[in-house]
Amino acid sequence: MIKRLGSFTLTVVLLSALVVNANAQNKTENLILITLDGARLQEIFGGLDVEVLKGLTEEGTIEETPLYKKYWADTAEKRREKLMPFFWGVLMKQHGSIAGNRRLGSTVELTNKHWFSYPGYSEILTGQAHDEIIKSNDKIRNPNTTVLEFLKRKLRLDVRQVAAFASWDVIDWVVEHEVGAITSNAGFEAYQHPDAAIDELSKLQFETATPWDNVRHDIYTFRFAMAHLKTYQPRVLYIALGETDDWAHNGRYDRVLQVLERTDAYLRQLWEFLQSQEQYKNRTTILITVDHGRGSTAPQWKTHGKKIAEAKYTWLAVVSPDSQRRGEWVNTETIFANQIAATLCRFLKIDYSENNANAGKPIAQLFKDN
Numbered sequence: 001m002i003k004r005l006g007s008f009t010l011t012v013v014l015l016s017a018l019v020v021n022a023n024a025q026n027k028t029e030n031l032i033l034i035t036l037d038g039a040r041l042q043e044i045f046g047g048l049d050v051e052v053l054k055g056l057t058e059e060g061t062i063e064e065t066p067l068y069k070k071y072w073a074d075t076a077e078k079r080r081e082k083l084m085p086f087f088w089g090v091l092m093k094q095h096g097s098i099a100g101n102r103r104l105g106s107t108v109e110l111t112n113k114h115w116f117s118y119p120g121y122s123e124i125l126t127g128q129a130h131d132e133i134i135k136s137n138d139k140i141r142n143p144n145t146t147v148l149e150f151l152k153r154k155l156r157l158d159v160r161q162v163a164a165f166a167s168w169d170v171i172d173w174v175v176e177h178e179v180g181a182i183t184s185n186a187g188f189e190a191y192q193h194p195d196a197a198i199d200e201l202s203k204l205q206f207e208t209a210t211p212w213d214n215v216r217h218d219i220y221t222f223r224f225a226m227a228h229l230k231t232y233q234p235r236v237l238y239i240a241l242g243e244t245d246d247w248a249h250n251g252r253y254d255r256v257l258q259v260l261e262r263t264d265a266y267l268r269q270l271w272e273f274l275q276s277q278e279q280y281k282n283r284t285t286i287l288i289t290v291d292h293g294r295g296s297t298a299p300q301w302k303t304h305g306k307k308i309a310e311a312k313y314t315w316l317a318v319v320s321p322d323s324q325r326r327g328e329w330v331n332t333e334t335i336f337a338n339q340i341a342a343t344l345c346r347f348l349k350i351d352y353s354e355n356n357a358n359a360g361k362p363i364a365q366l367f368k369d370n
């Protein structure tokens with residue numbers, strides 16, 4: 001018995017040596033980047049924010065409000081898991097990690113000084129702030145080649161294998177420097193697909209107006225992205241969800257929370273699909289982040305921009321077969337949004353500095369054990 005136990009232990013040791021060895025190789029073959037426009041640290045890390053709720057409750061106590069009844073719990077961990085059960089209960093526990101919880105000594109910051117959307121997306125997608133050139137949300141063509149375009153060239157992919165789907169129409173102008181380089185579908189824009197049900201959804205988007213002329217409901221963005229993923233198997237996919245920002249600008253905290261809860265269900269659907277596919281299972285790195293933060297106090301939660309000091313703080317989650325980190329980052333060096341492009345490339349063993357020598361460097365902590 002003792003002898004058998006001994007050989008069993010030896011087998012286990014050998015097996016784990018093999019696992020360590022396998023980890024030295026990069027498993028990533030596909031990348032998925034997801035952004036949740038202006039989604040605050042407070043909700044991501046702490047769920048329902050009672051300070052915001054207090055500011056919005058004009059009559060009665062906050063305890064009587066539907067939001068409190070639905071989302072309140074006595075710790076940040078429980079509240080955020082009520083809001084995003086899949087993200088916190090499964091994804092961050094078993095498969096990935098998240099940086100940016102400043103209470104734990106982890107900070108993610110923008111390097112651009114504008115702290116609104118176009119400069120944020122451009123920093124993420126090009127690896128550098130260009131504050132003098134990119135200083136509005138106007139529809140101007142990105143003056144720099146993006147990481148999406150660079151990867152298409154390096155991996156010799158066709159136009160369908162690098163795709164971006166966005167709720168906000170301006171993202172169409174951010175994701176590519178060269179028009180038509182990648183598949184881009186953004187804002188209220190028809191999406192043609194062989195599946196009749198997707199075609200129907202494409203028509204419906206125009207009949208389900210939002211309060212904003214240039215931001216469609218995230219469900220369309222997500223469903224088109226999923227249809228594209230299933231039919232064309234892209235190697236690089238970018239999904240840019242937008243409603244979290246716009247409902248906040250409108251002061252609709254209830255909708256912000258609903259959208260985060262819905263986004264959590266999208267992440268579950270996406271994850272389950274990836275796990276069911278040979279091409280994607282254990283070969284896909286997912287990076288989830290945000291273009292800017294927003295205010296932390298009761299009136300300022302709605303807004304962002306350079307007058308709101310807290311808006312420079314963001315967060316970043318990574319799920320990858322090539323990163324062993326799990327859960328929240330604790331007491332780590334500050335990381336910056338300009339490192340994201342190079343980090344994505346690093347997962348594919350591609351050196352992003354070839355595209356932009358001034359871009360932020362890959363986030364080293366992701367490739368260490370903890």
Ligand SMILES: [Zn+2]
Binds near residue numbers: 038116117245246249
């Ligand atoms: Zn905004």
